[in-house]
Amino acid sequence: MSEQPPRPPSPPAASSAAATPPQTIGEVLHKTQRFFAERGLDSPRADALLLIGHALGLERMQLLLHHDRPLTESELVAVREGVRRRARREPTHLIIGERGFYTVDLKVVPGVLLPRPDTERLVEAALQWLPKDAPAFVADIGCGSGAIGLTLAHERPQLRVYCVDLAAEALACTKENVARLGLAERVAVLRGDLLTPIPAERQIDVVVSNPPYIPSADIAGLDPEVRDFEPHLALDGGADGLGVYRRLLPLAAGRAREAVLVEIGWDQGAAVCALAAEAGLQGVELLKDYGGRDRVVRGWVRGATWRPTPPAPDEAPTARAPSLEPEAAPVDPAEGALTLELFHAEHDPEIDALPVFVRD
Numbered sequence: 619m620s621e622q623p624p625r626p627p628s629p630p631a632a633s634s635a636a637a638t639p640p641q642t643i644g645e646v647l648h649k650t651q652r653f654f655a656e657r658g659l660d661s662p663r664a665d666a667l668l669l670i671g672h673a674l675g676l677e678r679m680q681l682l683l684h685h686d687r688p689l690t691e692s693e694l695v696a697v698r699e700g701v702r703r704r705a706r707r708e709p710t711h712l713i714i715g716e717r718g719f720y721t722v723d724l725k726v727v728p729g730v731l732l733p734r735p736d737t738e739r740l741v742e743a744a745l746q747w748l749p750k751d752a753p754a755f756v757a758d759i760g761c762g763s764g765a766i767g768l769t770l771a772h773e774r775p776q777l778r779v780y781c782v783d784l785a786a787e788a789l790a791c792t793k794e795n796v797a798r799l800g801l802a803e804r805v806a807v808l809r810g811d812l813l814t815p816i817p818a819e820r821q822i823d824v825v826v827s828n829p830p831y832i833p834s835a836d837i838a839g840l841d842p843e844v845r846d847f848e849p850h851l852a853l854d855g856g857a858d859g860l861g862v863y864r865r866l867l868p869l870a871a872g873r874a875r876e877a878v879l880v881e882i883g884w885d886q887g888a889a890v891c892a893l894a895a896e897a898g899l900q901g902v903e904l905l906k907d908y909g910g911r912d913r914v915v916r917g918w919v920r921g922a923t924w925r926p927t928p929p930a931p932d933e934a935p936t937a938r939a940p941s942l943e944p945e946a947a948p949v950d951p952a953e954g955a956l957t958l959e960l961f962h963a964e965h966d967p968e969i970d971a972l973p974v975f976v977r978d
């Protein structure tokens with residue numbers, strides 16, 4: 619019997635890994651896209667590009683230009699983590715921690731509603747109402763990430779905004795976005811129910827809100843991205859979805875000096891217009907989003923002096939709203955002034971921490 623030659627030792631794990639050619643950006647993109655498509659995700663390519671770009675710190679265009687660049691092992695680990703989370707239906711922007719909205723990039727975190735493109739219609743409608751170069755005061759009720767109020771403040775340098783929410787997560791997120799956008803001097807972030815945390819002496823010209831408006835019974839049937847990863851406090855509008863409008867519209871119509879604008883569900887136009895009229899709002903109007911669905915109800919307050927100016931006919935509707943002046947000059951500065959004394963009369967640390975908004 620002939621003697622067997624000794625078997626060569628098995629290669630160490632490292633050299634076997636080295637023998638496998640590293641995967642390129644293009645290969646990983648292709649595999650991820652295919653994996654997401656097999657999982658039934660709606661936008662497999664967009665999701666793959668966003669998640670891989672986030673893991674590698676590269677923009678979409680860089681990914682495409684450098685598709686043959688090999689990934690390091692640590693980059694692959696980072697990509698896999700994002701892919702794993704998305705496969706469990708966590709929303710892509712929650713994984714990335716950021717969402718572009720109108721003209722700003724907002725930080726987003728678990729426990730806070732991801733800003734939606736539909737809500738940009740409300741921002742646009744409000745910008746048509748707000749003076750371009752004069753001070754004005756806005757309350758964003760149910761601010762979430764701060765999407766509406768902070769975008770308005772970003773677009774209108776003389777605007778002061780109260781951002782209100784019940785959820786601590788939302789307020790923390792809004793505060794981070796205030797810092798990120800450099801708006802601390804002009805934005806107050808308050809916790810409480812609807813308009814109650816804004817001291818009665820404080821002037822509010824316009825109330826904007828995207829309240830929870832989904833009927834409670836519909837929540838179980840929502841996409842898992844929404845149902846399982848977004849806060850139900852941000853979604854649930856009670857039995858018929860109109861519960862918050864019933865409370866908010868009369869309060870807002872009683873506090874705002876100029877106008878109230880709310881986002882609505884596509885099938886709530888008639889009901890919310892009726893509630894707005896009942897609350898005493900004038901010239902109640904239903905606006906559609908760019909998908910042609912009812913999206914915003916707005917009306918002005920009795921005695922208001924501003925009116926929205928429609929976009930010029932040749933101006934295509936874009937995220938960048940036209941700058942429109944109010945019909946009348948803003949209110950006499952002295953009339954709207956808030957004094958330091960009034961402000962301090964509250965003796966509430968949260969209120970004391972508010973910037974003192976005074977019409978210049």
Ligand SMILES: C[S@@+](CC[C@H](N)C(=O)[O-])C[C@H]1O[C@@H](n2cnc3c(N)ncnc32)[C@H](O)[C@@H]1O
Binds near residue numbers: 782830
């Ligand atoms: C649909 S989300 C809108 C978030 C954000 N404004 C946006 O458009 O992305 C509704 C928000 O209202 C808040 N909210 C719900 N009920 C509220 C109440 N009674 N008072 C204040 N905020 C409330 C929720 O916590 C949530 O952040």
